[in-house]
Amino acid sequence: MLNNTLIFGLLTGIVLIVSFILDNKKTILGLKKGWKMLFSILHPFLNILILISFVLFFIPDTLIVKYLGANSGWLGFTIAAIIGSITLIPGFISYPLAATLLKQGATYAVVAVFMTTLMMVGIVTLPLEIKYLGKKAAIFRNVLNFVAAIIIGILMGRFM
Amino acid sequence: MNKHLKNYAWVILFIIFSIGSYFIGFKPGVVIYSNFNQFFIEMISFIPLLFVLIGLFDVWFPKEMIEKHIGKESGVKGIFLVILLAMLQAGPLYGAFPVAYILYKKGASVKNIFIYLGAFSSMKIPMLGIEMGYLGIKFTILRTLISLPLFILIGYIMEKVVGKDFEVKEVKA
Numbered sequence: 001m002l003n004n005t006l007i008f009g010l011l012t013g014i015v016l017i018v019s020f021i022l023d024n025k026k027t028i029l030g031l032k033k034g035w036k037m038l039f040s041i042l043h044p045f046l047n048i049l050i051l052i053s054f055v056l057f058f059i060p061d062t063l064i065v066k067y068l069g070a071n072s073g074w075l076g077f078t079i080a081a082i083i084g085s086i087t088l089i090p091g092f093i094s095y096p097l098a099a100t101l102l103k104q105g106a107t108y109a110v111v112a113v114f115m116t117t118l119m120m121v122g123i124v125t126l127p128l129e130i131k132y133l134g135k136k137a138a139i140f141r142n143v144l145n146f147v148a149a150i151i152i153g154i155l156m157g158r159f160m
Numbered sequence: 161m162n163k164h165l166k167n168y169a170w171v172i173l174f175i176i177f178s179i180g181s182y183f184i185g186f187k188p189g190v191v192i193y194s195n196f197n198q199f200f201i202e203m204i205s206f207i208p209l210l211f212v213l214i215g216l217f218d219v220w221f222p223k224e225m226i227e228k229h230i231g232k233e234s235g236v237k238g239i240f241l242v243i244l245l246a247m248l249q250a251g252p253l254y255g256a257f258p259v260a261y262i263l264y265k266k267g268a269s270v271k272n273i274f275i276y277l278g279a280f281s282s283m284k285i286p287m288l289g290i291e292m293g294y295l296g297i298k299f300t301i302l303r304t305l306i307s308l309p310l311f312i313l314i315g316y317i318m319e320k321v322v323g324k325d326f327e328v329k330e331v332k333a
Contacts, residue, residue, distance in 0.1 A: 004286040034215025053196035095294040148310040
Protein backbone atom coordinates (compact mmCIF):
# COMPACT_ATOMS: atom_id res chain seq x y z
CA MET A 1 0.00 0.00 0.00
CA LEU A 2 2.64 2.48 1.08
CA ASN A 3 4.90 1.46 -1.80
CA ASN A 4 2.12 1.96 -4.33
CA THR A 5 1.34 5.39 -2.98
CA LEU A 6 5.03 6.21 -3.09
CA ILE A 7 5.34 5.14 -6.74
CA PHE A 8 2.14 6.94 -7.73
CA GLY A 9 3.33 10.03 -5.85
CA LEU A 10 6.74 9.89 -7.50
CA LEU A 11 5.19 9.62 -10.97
CA THR A 12 2.83 12.51 -10.25
CA GLY A 13 5.79 14.53 -9.00
CA ILE A 14 7.77 13.88 -12.20
CA VAL A 15 4.79 14.78 -14.40
CA LEU A 16 4.30 17.96 -12.37
CA ILE A 17 7.95 19.01 -12.68
CA VAL A 18 8.07 18.32 -16.43
CA SER A 19 4.81 20.23 -16.89
CA PHE A 20 6.17 23.15 -14.86
CA ILE A 21 9.37 23.32 -16.90
CA LEU A 22 7.42 23.22 -20.16
CA ASP A 23 4.89 25.88 -19.18
CA ASN A 24 4.59 27.19 -15.64
CA LYS A 25 1.44 29.28 -16.26
CA LYS A 26 -0.41 26.33 -17.72
CA THR A 27 0.72 24.14 -14.83
CA ILE A 28 -0.55 26.57 -12.21
CA LEU A 29 -3.87 26.83 -14.05
CA GLY A 30 -4.06 23.03 -14.09
CA LEU A 31 -3.33 22.79 -10.37
CA LYS A 32 -6.02 25.39 -9.66
CA LYS A 33 -8.54 23.42 -11.72
CA GLY A 34 -7.57 20.18 -9.98
CA TRP A 35 -7.87 21.79 -6.57
CA LYS A 36 -11.32 23.20 -7.42
CA MET A 37 -12.56 19.77 -8.50
CA LEU A 38 -11.04 18.08 -5.47
CA PHE A 39 -12.70 20.56 -3.13
CA SER A 40 -16.09 20.11 -4.78
CA ILE A 41 -16.11 16.33 -4.32
CA LEU A 42 -14.39 16.19 -0.94
CA HIS A 43 -17.59 16.17 1.11
CA PRO A 44 -19.45 13.55 -0.98
CA PHE A 45 -16.31 11.36 -0.72
CA LEU A 46 -16.10 11.82 3.05
CA ASN A 47 -19.82 11.06 3.42
CA ILE A 48 -19.32 7.79 1.52
CA LEU A 49 -16.39 6.83 3.76
CA ILE A 50 -18.52 7.48 6.85
CA LEU A 51 -21.36 5.38 5.43
CA ILE A 52 -19.02 2.47 4.57
CA SER A 53 -17.45 2.64 8.03
CA PHE A 54 -20.89 2.01 9.51
CA VAL A 55 -21.81 -0.71 7.00
CA LEU A 56 -18.57 -2.60 7.68
CA PHE A 57 -19.18 -2.45 11.40
CA PHE A 58 -22.29 -4.55 10.82
CA ILE A 59 -20.49 -6.92 8.42
CA PRO A 60 -17.16 -7.68 10.18
CA ASP A 61 -14.42 -9.90 8.69
CA THR A 62 -15.23 -12.79 11.02
CA LEU A 63 -18.79 -12.91 9.73
CA ILE A 64 -17.61 -12.83 6.10
CA VAL A 65 -15.17 -15.70 6.68
CA LYS A 66 -17.88 -17.71 8.45
CA TYR A 67 -20.38 -17.46 5.59
CA LEU A 68 -18.01 -17.57 2.62
CA GLY A 69 -15.56 -20.18 3.89
CA ALA A 70 -15.41 -23.92 3.24
CA ASN A 71 -18.48 -25.70 1.80
CA SER A 72 -20.39 -22.48 1.39
CA GLY A 73 -21.49 -23.54 -2.13
CA TRP A 74 -24.04 -21.55 -4.13
CA LEU A 75 -25.35 -19.88 -1.00
CA GLY A 76 -21.82 -18.63 -0.31
CA PHE A 77 -21.52 -17.49 -3.93
CA THR A 78 -24.78 -15.54 -3.65
CA ILE A 79 -23.86 -13.96 -0.31
CA ALA A 80 -20.42 -13.04 -1.68
CA ALA A 81 -22.02 -11.35 -4.70
CA ILE A 82 -24.47 -9.42 -2.52
CA ILE A 83 -21.99 -8.25 0.13
CA GLY A 84 -19.46 -7.38 -2.58
CA SER A 85 -22.05 -5.32 -4.46
CA ILE A 86 -23.20 -3.33 -1.46
CA THR A 87 -19.88 -2.45 0.10
CA LEU A 88 -16.65 -1.04 -1.11
CA ILE A 89 -13.52 -2.24 0.67
CA PRO A 90 -10.12 -0.82 -0.25
CA GLY A 91 -7.62 -3.24 -1.79
CA PHE A 92 -5.27 -3.35 1.16
CA ILE A 93 -8.09 -4.78 3.30
CA SER A 94 -9.95 -6.85 0.70
CA TYR A 95 -6.94 -8.75 -0.70
CA PRO A 96 -5.68 -10.04 2.65
CA LEU A 97 -9.31 -10.94 3.42
CA ALA A 98 -9.58 -12.85 0.11
CA ALA A 99 -6.35 -14.71 0.85
CA THR A 100 -7.74 -15.65 4.27
CA LEU A 101 -10.95 -16.90 2.64
CA LEU A 102 -8.96 -19.20 0.33
CA LYS A 103 -6.96 -20.54 3.28
CA GLN A 104 -10.21 -21.21 5.13
CA GLY A 105 -11.36 -23.35 2.21
CA ALA A 106 -13.50 -20.94 0.19
CA THR A 107 -13.71 -21.79 -3.51
CA TYR A 108 -12.07 -19.66 -6.19
CA ALA A 109 -15.50 -18.90 -7.61
CA VAL A 110 -16.66 -17.38 -4.30
CA VAL A 111 -13.46 -15.37 -3.83
CA ALA A 112 -13.50 -14.15 -7.45
CA VAL A 113 -17.14 -13.05 -7.36
CA PHE A 114 -16.54 -11.33 -4.01
CA MET A 115 -13.50 -9.42 -5.28
CA THR A 116 -15.01 -8.45 -8.63
CA THR A 117 -18.32 -7.20 -7.21
CA LEU A 118 -16.35 -5.25 -4.58
CA MET A 119 -14.42 -3.49 -7.31
CA MET A 120 -17.02 -3.15 -10.05
CA VAL A 121 -20.41 -2.74 -8.35
CA GLY A 122 -21.10 -0.13 -5.68
CA ILE A 123 -24.53 0.32 -4.15
CA VAL A 124 -23.16 2.49 -1.35
CA THR A 125 -21.53 4.78 -3.92
CA LEU A 126 -24.56 4.76 -6.26
CA PRO A 127 -25.89 8.19 -5.14
CA LEU A 128 -22.53 9.75 -6.02
CA GLU A 129 -22.37 7.86 -9.32
CA ILE A 130 -25.88 9.11 -10.21
CA LYS A 131 -24.71 12.69 -9.64
CA TYR A 132 -22.05 12.20 -12.29
CA LEU A 133 -23.58 9.81 -14.82
CA GLY A 134 -27.32 10.30 -14.30
CA LYS A 135 -29.77 7.76 -12.91
CA LYS A 136 -30.22 5.58 -15.99
CA ALA A 137 -26.54 5.18 -16.88
CA ALA A 138 -25.45 4.62 -13.26
CA ILE A 139 -28.02 1.92 -12.62
CA PHE A 140 -27.36 0.21 -15.97
CA ARG A 141 -23.61 0.27 -15.37
CA ASN A 142 -24.03 -1.40 -11.98
CA VAL A 143 -26.46 -4.03 -13.28
CA LEU A 144 -24.24 -4.93 -16.26
CA ASN A 145 -21.15 -5.06 -14.05
CA PHE A 146 -23.02 -7.28 -11.59
CA VAL A 147 -23.83 -9.73 -14.40
CA ALA A 148 -20.22 -9.56 -15.60
CA ALA A 149 -18.97 -10.26 -12.06
CA ILE A 150 -21.17 -13.36 -11.83
CA ILE A 151 -19.77 -14.61 -15.16
CA ILE A 152 -16.21 -13.89 -14.00
CA GLY A 153 -16.87 -15.74 -10.72
CA ILE A 154 -18.24 -18.82 -12.47
CA LEU A 155 -15.44 -18.93 -15.07
CA MET A 156 -12.76 -18.43 -12.41
CA GLY A 157 -14.25 -21.36 -10.50
CA ARG A 158 -13.98 -23.49 -13.65
CA PHE A 159 -10.45 -22.55 -14.67
CA MET A 160 -8.56 -22.16 -11.38
CA MET B 161 -20.04 29.81 4.96
CA ASN B 162 -23.51 28.46 5.67
CA LYS B 163 -23.41 26.33 2.51
CA HIS B 164 -20.07 24.78 3.49
CA LEU B 165 -21.39 24.07 6.96
CA LYS B 166 -24.37 22.28 5.42
CA ASN B 167 -22.15 20.28 3.04
CA TYR B 168 -20.01 19.07 5.89
CA ALA B 169 -22.89 18.43 8.31
CA TRP B 170 -22.41 14.64 8.25
CA VAL B 171 -18.66 14.97 8.64
CA ILE B 172 -19.06 17.27 11.65
CA LEU B 173 -21.66 14.98 13.23
CA PHE B 174 -19.35 12.01 12.67
CA ILE B 175 -16.41 13.78 14.33
CA ILE B 176 -18.59 14.61 17.36
CA PHE B 177 -19.84 11.00 17.42
CA SER B 178 -16.27 9.64 17.30
CA ILE B 179 -14.90 11.95 20.00
CA GLY B 180 -17.95 11.25 22.16
CA SER B 181 -17.55 7.47 21.69
CA TYR B 182 -13.90 7.72 22.67
CA PHE B 183 -14.62 9.59 25.90
CA ILE B 184 -17.54 7.53 27.12
CA GLY B 185 -15.89 4.28 25.93
CA PHE B 186 -18.65 3.38 23.43
CA LYS B 187 -16.94 0.43 21.67
CA PRO B 188 -18.94 0.29 18.40
CA GLY B 189 -18.26 3.98 17.90
CA VAL B 190 -14.53 3.43 18.34
CA VAL B 191 -14.55 0.49 15.87
CA ILE B 192 -16.49 2.53 13.31
CA TYR B 193 -14.00 5.37 13.69
CA SER B 194 -11.06 3.00 13.17
CA ASN B 195 -12.77 1.72 9.97
CA PHE B 196 -13.16 5.30 8.81
CA ASN B 197 -9.55 6.06 9.64
CA GLN B 198 -8.31 3.23 7.40
CA PHE B 199 -10.43 4.42 4.47
CA PHE B 200 -9.47 8.00 5.07
CA ILE B 201 -5.76 7.16 4.90
CA GLU B 202 -6.31 5.36 1.61
CA MET B 203 -8.25 8.29 0.21
CA ILE B 204 -5.91 11.03 1.35
CA SER B 205 -2.87 9.15 0.06
CA PHE B 206 -3.99 9.05 -3.57
CA ILE B 207 -6.88 11.50 -4.16
CA PRO B 208 -4.82 14.73 -4.08
CA LEU B 209 -2.33 13.16 -6.50
CA LEU B 210 -5.14 12.05 -8.79
CA PHE B 211 -6.50 15.59 -8.93
CA VAL B 212 -3.09 17.05 -9.73
CA LEU B 213 -3.07 14.73 -12.75
CA ILE B 214 -6.69 15.53 -13.69
CA GLY B 215 -5.96 19.26 -13.58
CA LEU B 216 -2.81 18.89 -15.70
CA PHE B 217 -4.63 16.61 -18.14
CA ASP B 218 -7.31 19.28 -18.50
CA VAL B 219 -4.90 22.06 -19.46
CA TRP B 220 -2.49 20.05 -21.60
CA PHE B 221 -4.78 18.00 -23.81
CA PRO B 222 -7.03 19.99 -26.12
CA LYS B 223 -10.52 18.76 -26.92
CA GLU B 224 -9.78 18.12 -30.62
CA MET B 225 -6.92 15.83 -29.71
CA ILE B 226 -8.91 13.73 -27.22
CA GLU B 227 -11.88 13.60 -29.58
CA LYS B 228 -9.65 12.35 -32.38
CA HIS B 229 -8.01 9.62 -30.29
CA ILE B 230 -10.81 8.36 -28.05
CA GLY B 231 -13.89 9.97 -29.61
CA LYS B 232 -16.68 8.44 -31.66
CA GLU B 233 -14.52 7.56 -34.66
CA SER B 234 -11.55 6.25 -32.70
CA GLY B 235 -12.10 2.48 -33.12
CA VAL B 236 -9.80 -0.15 -31.63
CA LYS B 237 -7.01 2.33 -30.98
CA GLY B 238 -9.37 4.39 -28.82
CA ILE B 239 -10.32 1.34 -26.78
CA PHE B 240 -6.66 0.46 -26.31
CA LEU B 241 -5.83 4.02 -25.20
CA VAL B 242 -8.58 4.30 -22.55
CA ILE B 243 -7.63 0.91 -21.11
CA LEU B 244 -3.99 2.00 -20.92
CA LEU B 245 -5.00 5.29 -19.27
CA ALA B 246 -7.10 3.44 -16.69
CA MET B 247 -4.35 0.92 -15.94
CA LEU B 248 -1.92 3.70 -15.07
CA GLN B 249 -4.15 5.09 -12.33
CA ALA B 250 -4.79 4.26 -8.69
CA GLY B 251 -7.58 4.31 -6.13
CA PRO B 252 -11.16 3.02 -5.77
CA LEU B 253 -13.83 3.44 -8.43
CA TYR B 254 -15.42 6.60 -7.06
CA GLY B 255 -12.16 8.38 -7.89
CA ALA B 256 -12.76 7.56 -11.57
CA PHE B 257 -16.01 9.52 -11.90
CA PRO B 258 -14.31 12.94 -11.97
CA VAL B 259 -11.93 11.55 -14.61
CA ALA B 260 -14.95 10.33 -16.59
CA TYR B 261 -16.28 13.88 -16.42
CA ILE B 262 -13.08 15.32 -17.89
CA LEU B 263 -13.01 12.65 -20.63
CA TYR B 264 -16.64 13.41 -21.47
CA LYS B 265 -16.00 17.15 -21.56
CA LYS B 266 -13.11 16.57 -23.95
CA GLY B 267 -15.22 14.52 -26.34
CA ALA B 268 -14.52 10.86 -25.48
CA SER B 269 -17.18 8.48 -26.81
CA VAL B 270 -19.77 6.92 -24.48
CA LYS B 271 -18.40 3.46 -25.23
CA ASN B 272 -14.86 4.47 -24.32
CA ILE B 273 -15.95 6.20 -21.10
CA PHE B 274 -17.54 2.96 -19.86
CA ILE B 275 -14.63 0.81 -21.00
CA TYR B 276 -12.45 3.24 -19.06
CA LEU B 277 -14.60 2.83 -15.93
CA GLY B 278 -14.48 -0.97 -16.27
CA ALA B 279 -10.71 -1.06 -16.67
CA PHE B 280 -10.32 1.45 -13.83
CA SER B 281 -12.40 -0.72 -11.52
CA SER B 282 -10.23 -3.81 -11.73
CA MET B 283 -7.21 -3.50 -14.01
CA LYS B 284 -5.13 -0.75 -12.42
CA ILE B 285 -1.47 -1.75 -12.39
CA PRO B 286 -0.81 -0.84 -8.72
CA MET B 287 -3.80 -2.99 -7.76
CA LEU B 288 -2.80 -5.92 -9.97
CA GLY B 289 0.51 -5.89 -8.11
CA ILE B 290 -1.23 -6.33 -4.75
CA GLU B 291 -3.53 -8.96 -6.24
CA MET B 292 -0.59 -11.04 -7.48
CA GLY B 293 0.99 -10.83 -4.04
CA TYR B 294 -2.08 -12.15 -2.24
CA LEU B 295 -3.89 -14.36 -4.75
CA GLY B 296 -1.13 -15.41 -7.12
CA ILE B 297 -0.14 -14.65 -10.71
CA LYS B 298 -2.45 -17.23 -12.27
CA PHE B 299 -5.54 -15.85 -10.50
CA THR B 300 -4.67 -12.26 -11.44
CA ILE B 301 -3.93 -12.91 -15.11
CA LEU B 302 -6.93 -15.20 -15.58
CA ARG B 303 -9.28 -12.70 -13.92
CA THR B 304 -7.94 -9.87 -16.06
CA LEU B 305 -8.25 -11.89 -19.27
CA ILE B 306 -11.85 -12.87 -18.50
CA SER B 307 -12.80 -9.34 -17.39
CA LEU B 308 -11.40 -7.40 -20.33
CA PRO B 309 -13.75 -8.63 -23.11
CA LEU B 310 -16.69 -8.19 -20.72
CA PHE B 311 -15.73 -4.54 -20.09
CA ILE B 312 -15.50 -3.88 -23.81
CA LEU B 313 -18.88 -5.55 -24.32
CA ILE B 314 -20.36 -3.42 -21.50
CA GLY B 315 -18.98 -0.32 -23.26
CA TYR B 316 -20.85 -1.24 -26.45
CA ILE B 317 -24.06 -2.08 -24.57
CA MET B 318 -23.93 1.18 -22.57
CA GLU B 319 -23.51 3.16 -25.78
CA LYS B 320 -26.61 1.44 -27.20
CA VAL B 321 -28.66 1.92 -24.03
CA VAL B 322 -27.80 5.47 -22.92
CA GLY B 323 -25.81 6.72 -25.91
CA LYS B 324 -28.12 9.44 -27.22
CA ASP B 325 -28.94 11.44 -24.11
CA PHE B 326 -25.86 10.59 -22.08
CA GLU B 327 -23.92 13.27 -20.28
CA VAL B 328 -21.49 13.34 -17.40
CA LYS B 329 -22.18 16.22 -15.04
CA GLU B 330 -19.71 18.16 -12.99
CA VAL B 331 -20.40 17.74 -9.30
CA LYS B 332 -20.11 21.12 -7.63
CA ALA B 333 -19.65 22.04 -4.00
